[in-house]
Amino acid sequence: MSIPTGLPLLTLHEDPISQNCYKIRLTASLLNLPLIRKKYDIKKGETQTPFFQNNISLARQIPVLQVGDVMLPESNAACFFLADQDGSVLGLAPKDRFHRAEMLRWMFFEQNQHETSIAVLRSWLHITGYSHLSESQKSQIEVKRAQGIRALDIMEAHLKDREWFVGDGITLADVVLFAYTAVAQEGGFEMQKYPYIEGWLGRVRRTKGWLDQKE
């Protein structure tokens, strides 16, 4: 495996329907980094081909950030890679040891408790559609609903007396949590119940370099 040096070409292998992919586009946009986009349609099985498995992702998952000729899966790791440089614009990845750990705290929370409930319900109810779900999926909706509400409650309580998740400005904690929170209503979550989250979503949208998911 070769380790890229200098300023390698950045290619995002993605399906635009996935907010995990959007996170990486949003991070790159906030940092003003150019990103080549290679699009695949998950629904059409384009990430399940032997070509994709052999060349892009053994696990046949998107997104994958290609850095030079090296492949980096996991959306939050890709965002961290993009922001993890000296003098990064906006301080998306703080240099302070404690702030960096706090940022990662929310990024792990996102992958463990938020994405696994809020993103999954949005995928099932908005993309797949209830009538196309398996019995197993239908039986999990209630549990995932409770997990998602719990995650939103934790976020709402945290934002009650602060503008950003960590420190005094936007970091990757905000970026990665924004992606699926901004579309949580598509999974049936009643976002009008969370005024602090709504205010914070607005602050993210007003940040210089912000990019809509449809762009």
Place this chain on the structure above:
Amino acid sequence: MSIPTGLPLLTLHEDPISQNCYKIRLTASLLNLPLIRKKYDIKKGETQTPFFQNNISLARQIPVLQVGDVMLPESNAACFFLADQDGSVLGLAPKDRFHRAEMLRWMFFEQNQHETSIAVLRSWLHITGYSHLSESQKSQIEVKRAQGIRALDIMEAHLKDREWFVGDGITLADVVLFAYTAVAQEGGFEMQKYPYIEGWLGRVRRTKGWLDQKE
């Protein structure tokens, strides 16, 4: 919130039955850092008291790493904090930008795909016991079994031609994946099917400073 400087006192708020807590003890042991342990019994509701919620964790979850008087939840963020210093022993958190992102890739994989299946089944089948599970939990076993096998397959394929998850030595990627993989058989996973994982578990156990989960 005060940000700790220098060498603050490190206190782990934990339940020893949780391998998420063990991760932090193992990281501290490998780095030869002293850790004060405050134990709570989840089963007895000791993490659900108003004292715990007001002083340790609003979300009433363990582990929480207390750094001075600041509380840091999320096990993998706590491990990152401990290892994230210049000249860290063993290079548990590599300084190289790409290696660091690759390490985080496996740490996010652990929280998103591994802990949510392998740790949950171990908790249900080994700690709670099948006969005490709710109907909802019972109905999720098959899905979580498939997710866990998929995670183990990805690990086995990755370890086929390397000794450690990232680079040439042990990093936090190995530490955090070790915690629940080492007890996966307690969740009913057939670990004899994964010879490369078994070899890697042995390498972790033979690392200087390694600590058994029962210590």
